[in-house]
Amino acid sequence: MTTAMRHKAAQKTGVDQFLTFLRVVLSFFIITGLVMFVLQQINPDNPIAARINPDATGLTADQFEGLVISGLSQGAMYGLIALGYSMVYGVLGFINFAHGEVFMVGAMTGMIVSNKLDEAGAWESNFLLSLLFIIVVAIVCSTATAVIMERVAYRPLRGAPRLIPLITSIGVSFLIQNISVVLLGPGAKSYPTLPDWLADKRSILFFEIEGTKIMVLVVAAISMAGLWFLVERTKTGKAMRAVAEDKEIASLMGIDVNKTIVTTFAVGGAMAGVAGILWGILFRSVIHTTGFLPGIKAFSAAVVGGIGNLGGAMAGGLSLGSAESLAPLMVLEPWGIGGVSQLKDAVAFLVLIFVLLVRPTGLFGERLSSEDRA
Amino acid sequence: MTDRNGATPLLEMRGINTHYGAVHILKDVELAIYPGELVCLLGGNASGKSTTLKTLLGMVTPTTGDVVLDGEVVNGKPTSYLVERGVTMVPENRRLFKRLSVKENLELGAYLRTDRDGIQRDLERVYSMFPRVYERLSQKSGTLSGGEQQMVAMGRALMSNPRVLLMDEPSMGLAPALVQTNFELIEQIHQEGVAIFMVEQNANMALSIADRGWVLQTGRVVLDDTADALMANPELRASYLGEA
Numbered sequence: 001m002t003t004a005m006r007h008k009a010a011q012k013t014g015v016d017q018f019l020t021f022l023r024v025v026l027s028f029f030i031i032t033g034l035v036m037f038v039l040q041q042i043n044p045d046n047p048i049a050a051r052i053n054p055d056a057t058g059l060t061a062d063q064f065e066g067l068v069i070s071g072l073s074q075g076a077m078y079g080l081i082a083l084g085y086s087m088v089y090g091v092l093g094f095i096n097f098a099h100g101e102v103f104m105v106g107a108m109t110g111m112i113v114s115n116k117l118d119e120a121g122a123w124e125s126n127f128l129l130s131l132l133f134i135i136v137v138a139i140v141c142s143t144a145t146a147v148i149m150e151r152v153a154y155r156p157l158r159g160a161p162r163l164i165p166l167i168t169s170i171g172v173s174f175l176i177q178n179i180s181v182v183l184l185g186p187g188a189k190s191y192p193t194l195p196d197w198l199a200d201k202r203s204i205l206f207f208e209i210e211g212t213k214i215m216v217l218v219v220a221a222i223s224m225a226g227l228w229f230l231v232e233r234t235k236t237g238k239a240m241r242a243v244a245e246d247k248e249i250a251s252l253m254g255i256d257v258n259k260t261i262v263t264t265f266a267v268g269g270a271m272a273g274v275a276g277i278l279w280g281i282l283f284r285s286v287i288h289t290t291g292f293l294p295g296i297k298a299f300s301a302a303v304v305g306g307i308g309n310l311g312g313a314m315a316g317g318l319s320l321g322s323a324e325s326l327a328p329l330m331v332l333e334p335w336g337i338g339g340v341s342q343l344k345d346a347v348a349f350l351v352l353i354f355v356l357l358v359r360p361t362g363l364f365g366e367r368l369s370s371e372d373r374a
Numbered sequence: 375m376t377d378r379n380g381a382t383p384l385l386e387m388r389g390i391n392t393h394y395g396a397v398h399i400l401k402d403v404e405l406a407i408y409p410g411e412l413v414c415l416l417g418g419n420a421s422g423k424s425t426t427l428k429t430l431l432g433m434v435t436p437t438t439g440d441v442v443l444d445g446e447v448v449n450g451k452p453t454s455y456l457v458e459r460g461v462t463m464v465p466e467n468r469r470l471f472k473r474l475s476v477k478e479n480l481e482l483g484a485y486l487r488t489d490r491d492g493i494q495r496d497l498e499r500v501y502s503m504f505p506r507v508y509e510r511l512s513q514k515s516g517t518l519s520g521g522e523q524q525m526v527a528m529g530r531a532l533m534s535n536p537r538v539l540l541m542d543e544p545s546m547g548l549a550p551a552l553v554q555t556n557f558e559l560i561e562q563i564h565q566e567g568v569a570i571f572m573v574e575q576n577a578n579m580a581l582s583i584a585d586r587g588w589v590l591q592t593g594r595v596v597l598d599d600t601a602d603a604l605m606a607n608p609e610l611r612a613s614y615l616g617e618a
Contacts, residue, residue, distance in 0.1 A: 239485065252462070
């Protein structure tokens, strides 16, 4: 390196300064918001809190608890979807933007099958079994969608620059949405009513949690544990990790790289299928565009956690879900911003921007050391 | 070609021509590797050494000519077919799976095998050959030193229980002391009865341990002789051993 180059590297450019400015401003905004929130919680009449936003009401313990739980249960759902983004990125190095649609297919098939079960009376009389059944059906359909997608749209582009499958994935996304409109019509469709006993609150440790949310968290936890076992403890998982790191050497080991890529899509699809059912249980309504927003948020979650890292995808999902549920009231409201509960989506993406500013590799992303690159 | 009293070669290239698009890489290459021998292919940059290895492993399909394993033509068969039948390679620069543990790297070497007892026996053989590797089993292989990584790379290749081990530039990018260790490891593996086909730029080093060798120049085999004869060959000394 010449002296001139070293000089240039040490010098901060305008962009660097701008980024530092953004980091400082955003950190200040968040920390101050939180401090004001805490002050307000300690004493609602304290002059600082009252002066900045006299309308702010603060949170009761029950409300706080409710927000945490609903944040976590939605976050778990994002995490499940995020796994698919992260796994495909790990193996093929591109973002499969049609993955949100794989999730939507899961939610749609769950809706169709659960309504059929409801007509037959099984939904009411044997809810848990029915739930298990729709989860299995959703897994099958989502997995099939993901696998067909890989075979038809991405495999022919295997050697192409990464931008090309990425753009293709946006096209695939529209295609699947439109197929859904053609087959099922454009309107929103609803899941059958959940049994009353499910909605009851149950106390677990110090929390009073709605049964629905317990169920969502339990299903998500089981799925994630299953995935972890598959990836870390089985031969297939070892092959997946090997292919993600070095395809040429993986095939030298005798691993069938194409088959492993299909497996990766299938497993990601299965997780999205489970997430689709969780969506159905949480919101009970599904439409052909259902996949879009959760898909983009799950993608953000994958990036927040460190793309390509499975633990990161789960953690990213949970933190994004919690942030979008808590931040409006804990950070935005103390600043006197109105209509905060409708800013949930904006908050999710602000979290993404903030994490990228502060830690560009994501929470658990590993930076390649200089030796790795050699 | 050196005649081996009628013994069947383990792995052969018969009149191989390979093209990358319009570029003619390998030209009428004839090679034969016999069981249990240590041979080397010498050549400078862009002489077609890596392509030779890739062709042998089925990663590149030759335009004409045959790759023959145990008398069977294996052109167009996937790499896994050759690996299953006892051909494997230690790639240039080791290429370990850095985010995977040492143990997992070794297990991946045995990916196609189903004989649990045999795998366990080979794992123990690798441990006894490289005690340092045994101490590092649960570490991520990317955290190992260069020398240790080399041992894992060799161990990983041995885990497929190969009959012939292809070595791509074992001296490439290593400190001189490591090159020495590396060649000692190669000899050690060779003594276990594994045939070794080594591709090298470092002719001195390679010929000092090899039985015989070939010299590849712009895709053509220009010399084919015993290691001693090649060492003494003035042409080779001029072009590869740096003596004008």
